[in-house]
Amino acid sequence: MTTAPLPEPLVARTEAVADPGALLATLPEHGPLAWVREEDGLVGWGEAARLVVRGAGRFLEAEQWWQGVTADAVVDDAVGLPGTGLVAFASLAFSDEGDSVLVVPEVVLGRRGGRAWVTRVGAPGPSVRTPVREPVGVRWPDEDPLGRWRGAVQWATNAISRGELDKVVLAVEVLATAAEDLDPRWLLQRLAADYPSTWTYAVEGLVGATPELLVRRLGEEVESRVLAGTARRGGADLLRSEKDRAEHAYAVDSLVAGFSAHCKEISTSEPFVLELPNVVHLATDVRARVADGASLLSLAGALHPTAAVGGTPTRTALRAIRRLEPHDRGRYAGPVGWVDAAGNGELGLALRCAQLDGPTARLWAGCGIVVDSDPEAEVAEAQAKLEPVRRALGS
Numbered sequence: 001m002t003t004a005p006l007p008e009p010l011v012a013r014t015e016a017v018a019d020p021g022a023l024l025a026t027l028p029e030h031g032p033l034a035w036v037r038e039e040d041g042l043v044g045w046g047e048a049a050r051l052v053v054r055g056a057g058r059f060l061e062a063e064q065w066w067q068g069v070t071a072d073a074v075v076d077d078a079v080g081l082p083g084t085g086l087v088a089f090a091s092l093a094f095s096d097e098g099d100s101v102l103v104v105p106e107v108v109l110g111r112r113g114g115r116a117w118v119t120r121v122g123a124p125g126p127s128v129r130t131p132v133r134e135p136v137g138v139r140w141p142d143e144d145p146l147g148r149w150r151g152a153v154q155w156a157t158n159a160i161s162r163g164e165l166d167k168v169v170l171a172v173e174v175l176a177t178a179a180e181d182l183d184p185r186w187l188l189q190r191l192a193a194d195y196p197s198t199w200t201y202a203v204e205g206l207v208g209a210t211p212e213l214l215v216r217r218l219g220e221e222v223e224s225r226v227l228a229g230t231a232r233r234g235g236a237d238l239l240r241s242e243k244d245r246a247e248h249a250y251a252v253d254s255l256v257a258g259f260s261a262h263c264k265e266i267s268t269s270e271p272f273v274l275e276l277p278n279v280v281h282l283a284t285d286v287r288a289r290v291a292d293g294a295s296l297l298s299l300a301g302a303l304h305p306t307a308a309v310g311g312t313p314t315r316t317a318l319r320a321i322r323r324l325e326p327h328d329r330g331r332y333a334g335p336v337g338w339v340d341a342a343g344n345g346e347l348g349l350a351l352r353c354a355q356l357d358g359p360t361a362r363l364w365a366g367c368g369i370v371v372d373s374d375p376e377a378e379v380a381e382a383q384a385k386l387e388p389v390r391r392a393l394g395s
């Protein structure tokens, strides 16, 4: 575990502000932090504290670190809403191998239901706003990475036919390289404009727009939006597709099982169709009440990885992913979002994203493979899921 030194307790002050306009437009180029949907949400910059952690205990260590930071902090919160006072942006690794990160920004700007606020930690200096830069000279791989991935899908359907597992979500990685460093704000603003119903996020260079909410906790109330089962268009067909209904049910079951350890009054909606500009998904909204005081990070630790991004049974699916995907996923398909001192917050699944590093962008798309999956159809689905970031990068 690595942490920036915390020689003294953090001192945070939240005050109400006039409507700041578009939150994403306030961000600096370097180290932007964001969780925004339809103008509401949080953005942040600067760094008052950070945690980097890896391994199977990452959720617990993140929770313990955050409890320590917030218990020691001196907070003057004149607004008192979820997301005011001390806040950390979080992005957790998909697997035990990748780095997970929590960042406490120096400045957080937030808006919820018509009220806006700013939180400052310490005495942050002014930060410079340079114009947002468009990507230049983005090059894509000559060899299509989806060709090789098609073989992995076939291998998975064979293993499922042999009864080794029920479902596995396989992801393909695509590396793009630009002629200059990429500006994360360009991607954020394009994604928010093109996919307004998603949560647009940025934490430590991982930038995306996800339609899937792993868990939101506001007081005792928890909510989740599970997605699994995808088509290019034609929501009615999706609702009638036995293959997609089965694929979806694995994901809902795994989420409900995770909630059961900490929650009561768990209720699930009927599956419905969520329409996005690039794809339609089968979706189920799940609501529950926390029964044991579990915080957002503890709930996420109990839920992750659901069968929307892992598979069923979980361990067998994770083994298949390790074997069939050439690289670790990093923070792709892990929980991403924000948490406050009361353990409230929102964590989505980091999908439809790219990990930016100077001039390079690593993109991913994953598809749930079940017994009757057709590799050609899965390749088309992966292409559709890559489209938001590809387009934002000018492809």
Ligand SMILES: C=C(O[C@@H]1C=C(C(=O)O)C=C[C@H]1O)C(=O)O
Pocket (backbone or CB within 6 Å): 169, 171, 212, 227, 228, 229, 230, 281, 308, 309, 333, 351, 352, 364, 365, 366, 367, 368, 369, 385
């Ligand atoms: C894994 C991804 O998406 C997930 C997989 C889905 C599916 O297989 O139908 C649908 C939504 C997400 O839960 C991704 O976008 O990379």
